[in-house]
Amino acid sequence: MSVASLACGIASGATAKIAPEDILKGAIEVFPFGILIVQPGGQIIFASSELERMFGYARDELVGQTVDVLVPTNLRVQHAEHRRNFAVHPEMRKANSRNLSGRRKDGSELQVEIGLNPIQAGDGALVLAVISDISDRTRIESLKDEFVATVSHELRTPLTSIAGALGLLIGHAGGNLPGPAVRLLTIAHANSQRLVRLVNNILDMEKIESGKVVFVLKRVEVRALVTQAIESNRGFAEEYGVRIKLDAASTSGDIRADSDWLTQIVTNLLSNAIKFSPRGEEVVVAIKTQGDKVLISVRDHGHGVPDEFKPRIFEKFAQADNSDARQQGGTGLGLSIVKQIAERLGGTVRFDDAPGGGAIFSVEIPGWQQGRAALNSPVVPEHEPEVLR
Numbered sequence: 001m002s003v004a005s006l007a008c009g010i011a012s013g014a015t016a017k018i019a020p021e022d023i024l025k026g027a028i029e030v031f032p033f034g035i036l037i038v039q040p041g042g043q044i045i046f047a048s049s050e051l052e053r054m055f056g057y058a059r060d061e062l063v064g065q066t067v068d069v070l071v072p073t074n075l076r077v078q079h080a081e082h083r084r085n086f087a088v089h090p091e092m093r094k095a096n097s098r099n100l101s102g103r104r105k106d107g108s109e110l111q112v113e114i115g116l117n118p119i120q121a122g123d124g125a126l127v128l129a130v131i132s133d134i135s136d137r138t139r140i141e142s143l144k145d146e147f148v149a150t151v152s153h154e155l156r157t158p159l160t161s162i163a164g165a166l167g168l169l170i171g172h173a174g175g176n177l178p179g180p181a182v183r184l185l186t187i188a189h190a191n192s193q194r195l196v197r198l199v200n201n202i203l204d205m206e207k208i209e210s211g212k213v214v215f216v217l218k219r220v221e222v223r224a225l226v227t228q229a230i231e232s233n234r235g236f237a238e239e240y241g242v243r244i245k246l247d248a249a250s251t252s253g254d255i256r257a258d259s260d261w262l263t264q265i266v267t268n269l270l271s272n273a274i275k276f277s278p279r280g281e282e283v284v285v286a287i288k289t290q291g292d293k294v295l296i297s298v299r300d301h302g303h304g305v306p307d308e309f310k311p312r313i314f315e316k317f318a319q320a321d322n323s324d325a326r327q328q329g330g331t332g333l334g335l336s337i338v339k340q341i342a343e344r345l346g347g348t349v350r351f352d353d354a355p356g357g358g359a360i361f362s363v364e365i366p367g368w369q370q371g372r373a374a375l376n377s378p379v380v381p382e383h384e385p386e387v388l389r
């Protein structure tokens, strides 16, 4: 609704008529974001009260000054460049980055999010900037990241050693144990492994999101990698009474990928397929070559993905809304990790309802040759891995 029609709406129901300008002025003064109007050369011609509060200046101190006073000294050259670019391509845009900083009157910095909109005025184009102070959000996010990273690291080391020791005890490394003791140790072992998986998921997510992941891209033979991932998940499948099979028609082929992270993708898909399969069922993994792409799919015979959950399935911490105990064992991070890694490798991930029930999750990864082109890789000798940060 335009301000004018809003004013008419109010006017028709109320006795007094309110001018649209008054509504706009009133709104700008209580708007919880700072508003700034700047000339193409950078001179400030308007600053709202929230902007005064955010940057610690009185309006009169700002009007007539260049916008540089609100920019940290070391970023001013860069900012002038942005301004020139905006003058060339004046279009509505939103800048949202943890690294976007502003400078208060007292010299301290604040983190900001900025929306820019060009407006035409009599004497040329002006820039309308709406600025939000996101310092608190940025600080809380980095505290959270740090906390998650520390806790996960501190948990993973002792947990891995507990799981390892329990495995050895079950394997009678400590001598023969009575049957009931072995049964209890088996439960403890399975649960400690589950905790290791959860912590690993949280750590992976944190690593990916903080941009700390390094992909070492090499020529990978996909069939060997998938076979290895299946072998590593057999124990987990047995706990659920599920068999994993590699479809006999599977092709082999070379792709350009990071084998550890690709194994992580297959493992996450397998763990879901296994977890959501009824006992006695089979999970089928297939590899197909499609042009210069390789498609790895994992099919199960479980209850499938509920329709209402489909749009959210790749979101972080998303789990379908039901009381399935199998789901409660997870974090809702597995598929989000799959998606992020697949995309970083130049691929895609999708899922479909399987004919006859169950779900099929597939990842498509560029083949060796296409991968080189898609990832814009310099031509490196085949034996030399390429590092993608």
Ligand SMILES: Nc1ncnc2c1ncn2[C@@H]1O[C@H](COP(=O)(O)OP(=O)(O)O)[C@@H](O)[C@H]1O
Binding pocket: 268, 272, 273, 276, 300, 302, 303, 304, 305, 306, 313, 318, 319, 320, 321, 327, 329, 330, 331, 332, 333, 334, 335, 336, 359
């Ligand atoms: N093969 C599958 N069949 C049915 N639902 C699935 C399947 N894979 C994933 N889902 C749904 O997607 C949710 C998110 O999966 P994921 O991100 O791996 O998290 P988690 O396994 O930790 O719950 C699951 O909790 C489940 O609701």
Ligand SMILES: [Mg+2]
Binding pocket: 268, 271, 272, 330, 332, 333, 334, 335
């Ligand atoms: Mg999962």
